[in-house]
Amino acid sequence: MRVFIQFFIGVFIVPLLAFAQANPSLVQERRAQLEAQLRFFEQEIAQTEARVTEKRNEAESLARDIAIIDENIKLKRLTIQARTLSIKKLEAQIEEKRESILEIEGTVARGKVSLAELLRQLNEQDKHSALELAIEYKDLARFFDAIESFYRMQETMQLAVRDFTLLKQEEETARAGLEQDRREEVEFRTLVELERKNLEAEERTKQNLLKITKGKESEYRKILGDKQKAAASIRSQLFLLQGSPAISFEKALEYANFASNKTGVRSALILGVIAQESELGKNIGQCNLPDDAIKYKWQSVMKPSRDHTPFLAITSELGLDPNLMPVSCPMRDSRGQQIGWGGAMGPAQFIPSTWVLYKSAISERTGSNPPNPWNPRDAFMASGLLLRDNGAAGSRENERKAAAKYFAGGNWNSTLGRTYANQVLAKVDAYQEQIDLLQSLAQR
Numbered sequence: 001m002r003v004f005i006q007f008f009i010g011v012f013i014v015p016l017l018a019f020a021q022a023n024p025s026l027v028q029e030r031r032a033q034l035e036a037q038l039r040f041f042e043q044e045i046a047q048t049e050a051r052v053t054e055k056r057n058e059a060e061s062l063a064r065d066i067a068i069i070d071e072n073i074k075l076k077r078l079t080i081q082a083r084t085l086s087i088k089k090l091e092a093q094i095e096e097k098r099e100s101i102l103e104i105e106g107t108v109a110r111g112k113v114s115l116a117e118l119l120r121q122l123n124e125q126d127k128h129s130a131l132e133l134a135i136e137y138k139d140l141a142r143f144f145d146a147i148e149s150f151y152r153m154q155e156t157m158q159l160a161v162r163d164f165t166l167l168k169q170e171e172e173t174a175r176a177g178l179e180q181d182r183r184e185e186v187e188f189r190t191l192v193e194l195e196r197k198n199l200e201a202e203e204r205t206k207q208n209l210l211k212i213t214k215g216k217e218s219e220y221r222k223i224l225g226d227k228q229k230a231a232a233s234i235r236s237q238l239f240l241l242q243g244s245p246a247i248s249f250e251k252a253l254e255y256a257n258f259a260s261n262k263t264g265v266r267s268a269l270i271l272g273v274i275a276q277e278s279e280l281g282k283n284i285g286q287c288n289l290p291d292d293a294i295k296y297k298w299q300s301v302m303k304p305s306r307d308h309t310p311f312l313a314i315t316s317e318l319g320l321d322p323n324l325m326p327v328s329c330p331m332r333d334s335r336g337q338q339i340g341w342g343g344a345m346g347p348a349q350f351i352p353s354t355w356v357l358y359k360s361a362i363s364e365r366t367g368s369n370p371p372n373p374w375n376p377r378d379a380f381m382a383s384g385l386l387l388r389d390n391g392a393a394g395s396r397e398n399e400r401k402a403a404a405k406y407f408a409g410g411n412w413n414s415t416l417g418r419t420y421a422n423q424v425l426a427k428v429d430a431y432q433e434q435i436d437l438l439q440s441l442a443q444r
Contacts, residue, residue, distance in 0.1 A: 034089045038415070041082035048075045049422075053396075056429075062213055062220035069206045072426075076199040079419065083192045086415055090185040097178040104171045108164075183339045184416050186331040191419050198426065234434050239275070247376055253435065255377050259384035262365045265392045268435055269399050270384050272428035273406055276420070277349040287329035287342055298322060301330050302343030302352070310352035311343065317370045325374065346373040348383045361385050400425060 052071045058064045213219040239252035252274075256267040278285075288298045295301075302308055315322040328344040344351050350358070355373050362371040362381050371378040383406075392402035401412060403424040408417035 030092065031089070034085055034092075038082060038085050038089070041078055041085065042415075045075060045078050045082060045422075048078060062209075062215070062217050065209065065220075066206065069202055069209070073199060073202050073206070076195050076202060079422065080192055080195050080199065083188050083195070083415075083419060087185055087188050087192070090181050090188065094178060094181045094185065097174055097181065101171065101174050101178065104167060104174065108167060108171065179339065182333050182337075183331060184414075186333055186339055187416055188419070190331075191416075191423065194423060198423070234438060239271070249434070252376070252380075253438075255380040256384075258377070259365075259380045262381065263384035263388040265384045265387045265402075266399065266428075266432075268428045268432040269387060269392060269403070269424075270380055271431045272424045273383055273387065273403055274347050274380065275427050275431075276403075276424045278347065285326045285328060288323065288325060288327045290324055296329065298325075298327055298343060301327065301341065303341040307341070307343050307352040310356045311345075314345075314352055314355060314370075314373065318372055347376055347379040348373065348386075350379075350382055350386075354386075355382070358382055358385055396425070399428070 048071055052068060052075065055064055055068045055071065209220075235248065235250040237249040239247050239249045252271060253267065256270040259265070259270055260267040287296045287301045289296070298311060299308070302311060311327075312322055315325060325345070328342040328349060330342040331339045333339055345355065350373055359371055362378055362385065363369050365385075366378050366381050368375065368378050371382075373379060373382070386406060387399075387402045390402035390405040392399050400418075400421045404412035404417035404421040407420040408414055411417055412421075
């Protein structure tokens with residue numbers, strides 16, 4: 001009996017303690033190197049952002065605009081380098097957690113076998129009453145030894161069940177951490193790809209500006225005068241929306257201004273967030289299409305306990321077919337495995353359970369009863385309300401924080417949240433320039 005108890009402790013409880021203490025020095029060293037590199041890039045990024053802000057406050061000139069473009073190019077290159085390091089860090093964490101989960105699973109499997117054997121032994125002992133044991137063990141010392149072993153087995157059983165429960169909890173925590181790391185890795189890869197496109201656009205802008213002006217301030221002044229002619233082009237530019245027909249920039253600005261007047265959030269920020277949401281991933285707005293296989297339908301891509309009932313309520317109230325309304329797809333990692341849940345609706349990319357929380361406030365301001373997440377006017381208002389609740393008004397830093405919360409929620413101050421916010425603010429600056437030009441022309 002005592003031999004078995006020692007065996008049980010050896011195969012189940014000891015491996016649990018060993019697992020908890022495992023922490024290879026090489027892994028720690030590599031992690032520290034990555035974190036040091038990331039801190040360096042983060043400092044460089046902050047300094048470059050400050051220089052861009054400072055340059056924007058100077059009077060317009062060719063030298064100023066070229067300097068701003070150069071700083072933006074540097075900023076995007078630094079951001080790509082930093083986020084690539086973040087991806088490497090996440091890849092290492094993912095591998096560690098996968099190995100940890102495998103180790104936990106092995107310990108759990110061994111523990112189950114040991115637990116089953118201990119239960120069998122305990123049940124076998126429990127079949128005999130104290131009187132039967134006394135008769136079986138005529139030697140009084142052997143009788144009390146058997147009783148002591150029985151109670152020790154019960155104590156060991158309680159200890160085993162406690163440790164088994166802790167182990168399962170640790171396994172669940174590890175799996176949740178792995179899921180979060182996988183999601184962040186995919187999101188970082190998407191944001192890095194967007195940053196590469198932005199970098200290419202900045203470099204083209206610089207080359208075109210130098211080509212047109214030939215580096216001369218006088219030629220640059222002519223370009224500034226020609227901006228008046230660009231007003232019609234700005235108004236007619238298409239503003240890309242996902243899950244809704246594209247609209248002109250002028251119409252998008254009309255919706256953004258309306259939402260801004262009702263919420264106090266800057267129009268350019270509303271435009272920037274909705275534009276970022278449209279570009280965030282290839283699958284956004286591409287699930288639940290008429291010809292989709294079942295794994296891409298809303299029942300499969302939305303979190304059942306959170307969004308199924310609200311989605312059916314929203315579509316029913318609007319008289320829409322829930323099987324035909326486009327929603328976002330879940331993200332997928334490099335192996336094609338689904339990560340988390342999709343189901344975000346329309347230009348503002350609200351998930352159903354969040355939309356119902358804002359439904360009354362949207363309706364009160366737009367007059368839509370009920371409001372429609374796929375309707376741009378309602379969607380712009382929803383974005384404005386959420387940004388307002390995230391504290392967007394008052395300063396650029398407040399806008400940065402609000403944009404990060406729009407994407408990352410309570411994890412807004414993470415590297416991922418800040419990266420998203422920086423990309424939004426880059427769009428905001430471009431839109432604000434267009435808005436300012438249209439307003440200046442309207443006042444003449």
